[in-house]
Amino acid sequence: MDVNPSVFLKRYDTTLMKDLHFKQLVPEISKSQPVSNLTPASSQASSKESTGFIIGLILRGGVILSATITCIGLLLLALTPGGVTEHRLVTFPHTLNDVWAGLQGLHPQAVIALGLLLLIAIPVITVTTAAIAFALERDRRFTVIALTVLAILITSFLLGKGGA
Amino acid sequence: MAHLSLVILLLIFGGAILAGIIGSLVGLGGGILLVPMLTLAFGLPIHYAIGTSIVAVIATSSGSAAAYVRDRLTNMRVGLFLEVATTIGAVSGAFLTGFLVPQLLFVIFGIVLLISVIPLVFKIGEELPKGVRNDRLANWLHLSGSYPDRHLGREVPYQVTHTPQGLGMMYIAGVLSGLLGIGSGVFKVLAMDTIMRLPLKVSTTTSNFMIGVTAAASAGIYFSRGDIPPLIAAPVALGVLAGAFAGSHLLARLSNKTLRLIFLPIMAIIAVQMVLRGFGLTI
Numbered sequence: 015m016d017v018n019p020s021v022f023l024k025r026y027d028t029t030l031m032k033d034l035h036f037k038q039l040v041p042e043i044s045k046s047q048p049v050s051n052l053t054p055a056s057s058q059a060s061s062k063e064s065t066g067f068i069i070g071l072i073l074r075g076g077v078i079l080s081a082t083i084t085c086i087g088l089l090l091l092a093l094t095p096g097g098v099t100e101h102r103l104v105t106f107p108h109t110l111n112d113v114w115a116g117l118q119g120l121h122p123q124a125v126i127a128l129g130l131l132l133l134i135a136i137p138v139i140t141v142t143t144a145a146i147a148f149a150l151e152r153d154r155r156f157t158v159i160a161l162t163v164l165a166i167l168i169t170s171f172l173l174g175k176g177g178a
Numbered sequence: 179m180a181h182l183s184l185v186i187l188l189l190i191f192g193g194a195i196l197a198g199i200i201g202s203l204v205g206l207g208g209g210i211l212l213v214p215m216l217t218l219a220f221g222l223p224i225h226y227a228i229g230t231s232i233v234a235v236i237a238t239s240s241g242s243a244a245a246y247v248r249d250r251l252t253n254m255r256v257g258l259f260l261e262v263a264t265t266i267g268a269v270s271g272a273f274l275t276g277f278l279v280p281q282l283l284f285v286i287f288g289i290v291l292l293i294s295v296i297p298l299v300f301k302i303g304e305e306l307p308k309g310v311r312n313d314r315l316a317n318w319l320h321l322s323g324s325y326p327d328r329h330l331g332r333e334v335p336y337q338v339t340h341t342p343q344g345l346g347m348m349y350i351a352g353v354l355s356g357l358l359g360i361g362s363g364v365f366k367v368l369a370m371d372t373i374m375r376l377p378l379k380v381s382t383t384t385s386n387f388m389i390g391v392t393a394a395a396s397a398g399i400y401f402s403r404g405d406i407p408p409l410i411a412a413p414v415a416l417g418v419l420a421g422a423f424a425g426s427h428l429l430a431r432l433s434n435k436t437l438r439l440i441f442l443p444i445m446a447i448i449a450v451q452m453v454l455r456g457f458g459l460t461i
Contacts, residue, residue, distance in 0.1 A: 065254070066247050066248070066250060066252075066254060067248070069247050069254065070244060070245075070247040070248035073240055073243050073244035073247060074244040074248075076240065077240050077241055077244055077419060080415075081415075081416060081419055084412050084415055084416055085416065087408070087412060088412050088413075088416075091409075092184070102409055103407055103409050103410070104407070106404075106407055106408050106409070107408075108401060108402060108403070108404035108406070109402060123408045123409070126408035126409075126411075126412045127401075127408050129412070129415070130233060130401070130406060130408060130411055130412070130415060131401065133233065133236055133237060133240065133415055134233070134236055134394060134397040134398060134401065135394075136236065136240045136390070136394075137236060137239065137240065137390040137391045137393070137394040138391075138394050140240075140243075140390075140391070141258070141261075141391060144254065144258060155318075155319060156255060156258065156259075156319075159258050159259055159262060160258055162262050163258060163261045163262055163265055163391065166262070166265040166266055166269065167265060167391070167394055167395045168395075169269065170265060170268065170269045170272075170395035170396075171395045171398045171399060173269065173272075174399050175268075175269050175272030175273060175356065175399075176268055176269070176272060176356065176392075176393075176395040176396025176397075176398075176399050177264070177265075177267070177268025177269075177271060177272065177352055177355030177356040177362065177392050177393070177395075177396060
């Protein structure tokens with residue numbers, strides 16, 4: 015691993031913190047150094063932030079899109095005669111084919127299901143984006159880590175065994 | 179479900195907002211609130227309630243992570259790394275169902291959680307962890323970082339310790355969620371706060387990011403099984419998203435001390451809930 019001077023700097027700071035009052039010391043550090051020097055891999059700091067920025071953007075975009083579609087579905091449902099019924103509670107599309115077929119006829123439940131499916135996909139898209147971003151940064155360890163998480167998620171889904 | 183109407187959907191929406199706020203603050207999915215609400219108050223069959231609450235977990239996670247990742251509160255590296263253990267744990271836990279007695283596990287881990295409340299009581303006045311130094315694994319993976327604390331008005335640098343133990347705890351958290359079908363957010367926060375000694379805001383927001391990833395696979399499974407009714411899941415998802423959005427803006431302004439005071443009773447409630455479930459009482 016490449017030796018980064020700021021790692022030692024930071025280690026030195028924390029050993030000091032053991033004896034000194036943390037709150038008093040830290041503002042001094044912040045004043046004396048630019049913030050980016052406080053992160054250990056300062057060379058990676060800017061690219062790390064851009065990864066965060068892109069992922070933040072995807073999360074926001076995904077959430078807004080999913081919420082909008084779900085809202086449209088609910089509105090369609092409210093406009094449908096006899097919209098909210100017990101029958102609709104228990105009969106709804108739950109396979110991709112059903113959802114797709116329902117979307118063609120603009121069935122409210124299918125539109126909602128599309129919004130929900132998008133919501134469910136967001137974490138998977140996030141991890142995929144992280145893997146790509148790490149690969150572009152040539153951060154091999156974290157590319158492998160992100161891809162491993164992705165592989166486990168897919169395995170888990172295919173096996174039909176998951177956690178809460 | 180006696181009378182399903184728009185009024186009921188609105189009430190569910192309101193409850194979901196509350197679940198979203200709490201979940202986004204303390205790093206949990208809000209299932210503790212939603213499942214009893216949907217089953218007890220609205221008489222929804224339990225499988226629908228569980229399917230819907232998994233959607234709520236993802237909504238809490240994505241809704242708040244959108245703000246937390248942007249504000250650099252979430253430590254994505256810590257989250258992704260620990261997620262390896264949690265997801266493997268979840269799959270292996272799901273395979274263990276049928277071999278282990280869930281009642282006994284509920285009691286055991288409920289008690290473990292109750293005991294874990296004690297060290298947290300002593301940490302009540304702690305704003306930031308002191309004297310934490312990166313362990314070797316944390317150094318190798320560049321896990322340490324810093325976050326801008328709106329309450330303290332400055333950038334807070336932090337290091338990460340006991341990474342292997344934290345990873346082990348995350349595996350156990352995953353096993354429990356796969357085995358018992360419970361959200362593992364509280365165990366995730368505990369592992370990051372107590373074992374790895376991350377600042378509490380970083381722990382809850384990183385847990386928030388993680389719970390969505392863990393839940394994604396099972397959400398897909400529940401959906402294809404037909405356990406996610408759109409009629410119920412839609413107001414829940416929208417309510418939770420709105421709540422998570424509000425909560426994420428609130429968290430930035432809270433102190434870690436206040437956040438701890440919110441987390442502690444919620445954790446105690448979950449612990450008691452687990453023990454009771456072990457004795458056959460679902461609350």
